Amino acid sequence: MRAVVIGAGRIGCGLAGQLLRASGHEVTFITRSCDVVKNLRHNGSYHVLLTSETECRIVTVDGIKAIATSDEAAAITAVTRADLIVTAVCSQNLPAIAPLIAQALSRRETPANVIAFENMPSVGECLRRLVSSEMTQPWQVDRHGFSGAVISRMVTRRVGHPAQQTPLMFVGESVEEFIVDRTALRAPLPKIRGMKLVDEYQPCVLHKLYTFSAGHATAAYLGWLKGYHYIHTAIHDPEIRKAVFNAMAEGQRGLAAKFGQEFACSRAELEAIITRFENANLNDPIVRVARDPHRKLAADERLVGAGRLAEAAGVMPQQLALVAAAALCFSHSGNGQPCTACFEQSQTTEALNEICGLDAAHGFGRIVAKSWAQLAPSLLPGNLLLSLRQRLWARV
Numbered sequence: 001m002r003a004v005v006i007g008a009g010r011i012g013c014g015l016a017g018q019l020l021r022a023s024g025h026e027v028t029f030i031t032r033s034c035d036v037v038k039n040l041r042h043n044g045s046y047h048v049l050l051t052s053e054t055e056c057r058i059v060t061v062d063g064i065k066a067i068a069t070s071d072e073a074a075a076i077t078a079v080t081r082a083d084l085i086v087t088a089v090c091s092q093n094l095p096a097i098a099p100l101i102a103q104a105l106s107r108r109e110t111p112a113n114v115i116a117f118e119n120m121p122s123v124g125e126c127l128r129r130l131v132s133s134e135m136t137q138p139w140q141v142d143r144h145g146f147s148g149a150v151i152s153r154m155v156t157r158r159v160g161h162p163a164q165q166t167p168l169m170f171v172g173e174s175v176e177e178f179i180v181d182r183t184a185l186r187a188p189l190p191k192i193r194g195m196k197l198v199d200e201y202q203p204c205v206l207h208k209l210y211t212f213s214a215g216h217a218t219a220a221y222l223g224w225l226k227g228y229h230y231i232h233t234a235i236h237d238p239e240i241r242k243a244v245f246n247a248m249a250e251g252q253r254g255l256a257a258k259f260g261q262e263f264a265c266s267r268a269e270l271e272a273i274i275t276r277f278e279n280a281n282l283n284d285p286i287v288r289v290a291r292d293p294h295r296k297l298a299a300d301e302r303l304v305g306a307g308r309l310a311e312a313a314g315v316m317p318q319q320l321a322l323v324a325a326a327a328l329c330f331s332h333s334g335n336g337q338p339c340t341a342c343f344e345q346s347q348t349t350e351a352l353n354e355i356c357g358l359d360a361a362h363g364f365g366r367i368v369a370k371s372w373a374q375l376a377p378s379l380l381p382g383n384l385l386l387s388l389r390q391r392l393w394a395r396v
Contacts, residue, residue: 001190004082006030006097008040008066011117012088014155014170015178018048020086021061023193028065028078030100035162040066043167049159050174051281057174069100079104084113084190087127091120092295094127101127102134105144111186113145117178119213121205121300123148124184145185147201149178150208154276156284171282179204203259210251210306211265212273214320217302218247219277220289221326225378225385231284235277239388244277245270246319247306254309254317293327299357303327304364311364318371321364322388324356325371329378348372 003020005012008031020027029040040046045062067074079085079100089097094116105112114131116123128146132138155172162168176194181201189197198204216231222243223234234240248270256264265273297304307320328351348369349360358365377383377393386392 001084002026002028002082003084003086003190004028004030004079005086005088006079006100007088007090008033008036009088010155010158010170010172011151012086013046013061013158013168014048014172015151015153016086016088016117017046017064018059018061019176019178019193019195020084021063022059023191025084025192026065027061027063028067028082030067030069030075030078032069033162034068034070036168037066037068039162039165039168040064042165046167047169049169049171051171051279052174053275053279053281055174056281058169069097072100075100076103076107080107082112084115086115086117088117091118091123091126094118094123095130098127098130099134102131102141105131106135106137106140108144111143111145113147113185113190115147115149115180115190117149117151119151120148121202121209121305124181143186147181147184148205149180150201150204151178152176152208152212153178154282154284156282156288173276173279173282179208203255203263206259206305206309207255207263207265209302210255210309211248211270213302214251214306214323215244215248215270215273216277216289217296217327218244218319218323220286221293221323221330222385222388223286224290224330224332225326225375226388227384229286230280231277231286231289232280232282234286235274241274243319243323243388244274247323248273250310250315250317250320251306253315254306254311254313257313258309287332290327290330290332293330294355297324297327297355304356304358304368307364307368316367317364318367321367322371322375324368325375326378328355328368328372329375331379 003025005016008029048059116127124147132141153173153175157171159169179196182197219231219234222240228234252264303324307317310317352358352360360369382395384394
């Protein structure tokens with residue numbers, strides 16, 4: 001089976017491409033980086049370092065092809081011929097690749113499946129709409145399958161510069177499972193190592209977001225306030241470790257109330273997630289996990305969505321409110337330079353409504369606003385949080 005992976009970054013190469021090749025698929029990467037294309041073509045392969053707390057092993061992914069998005073004719077041909085199309089470009093970049101997918105699908109006579117490896121609720125339906133809007137005959141999109149993928153593996157970084165001739169390496173966990181909506185695909189269904197097909201997809205998406213992703217974000221945003229640089233160091237801070245557990249536990253109560261206990265986690269399962277954050281081999285930077293706070297603070301996302309679901313279940317999500325407030329304080333440009341936080345103190349009400357869909361005067365929104373006022377010293381340059389419990393700050 002032919003597969004195309006649009007996006008040759010951490011998830012495209014470090015997860016999707018590796019599992020597809022392990023399953024025997026022919027794999028072609030399509031990416032906007034000409035240097036990455038040259039590197040993949042020159043070597044015909046790349047490496048994935050799969051790691052846990054106890055082991056590291058290198059997997060070579062070979063027999064691959066690569067095309068630059070600037071080579072439009074070749075890219076359209078590759079997607080047209082593919083039986084399976086995977087996207088791994090970050091959700092905000094989906095509109096940019098929709099025309100390519102639309103042109104290719106319009107030329108096909110048989111159904112294809114598109115799986116979006118993007119960390120976003122309802123991403124399959126979102127991509128379907130984007131592609132349909134680019135088609136001259138929008139009804140044609142209905143012949144094809146569109147699903148998201150709930151990803152378990154963390155892939156934290158790429159090692160090596162693509163302009164050099166040495167093969168690239170991607171560092172990630174050894175976890176392989178990812179979840180796909182069976183009902184959204186078209187026959188014949190693809191066979192991919194690690195893929196778990198489910199009929200109840202939305203609860204699985206929220207389970208991942210309101211458990212693992214919420215805990216990950218908690219470690220990142222509180223770790224940033226306390227001056228940590230990596231997730232594996234932040235999670236060893238007793239205050240942060242407790243906060244991570246409590247934030248996930250609040251989300252679990254909401255999940256259990258809405259979908260049933262089978263979609264919530266036990267205490268042992270939450271502790272197992274925390275253990276994954278301890279993996280120093282991943283060397284996962286806090287600024288990587290914390291970046292794009294506006295998206296992660298959306299009404300249905302990992303912090304606010306989990307908090308609202310908990311509130312609906314009769315739980316006052318104090319911990320999730322604190323983390324949401326910390327996310328609103330996060331300020332990092334992504335290039336090592338400081339930048340302004342999500343909003344200023346005078347903009348609390350407007351920002352909570354615009355970014356989070358919350359009312360600062362009521363319920364969960366009120367708790368977030370109160371927590372933000374307690375964290376306001378983080379907006380002063382050089383301030384470092386010493387204690388979450390006592391709200392002690394130091395100048396550095």
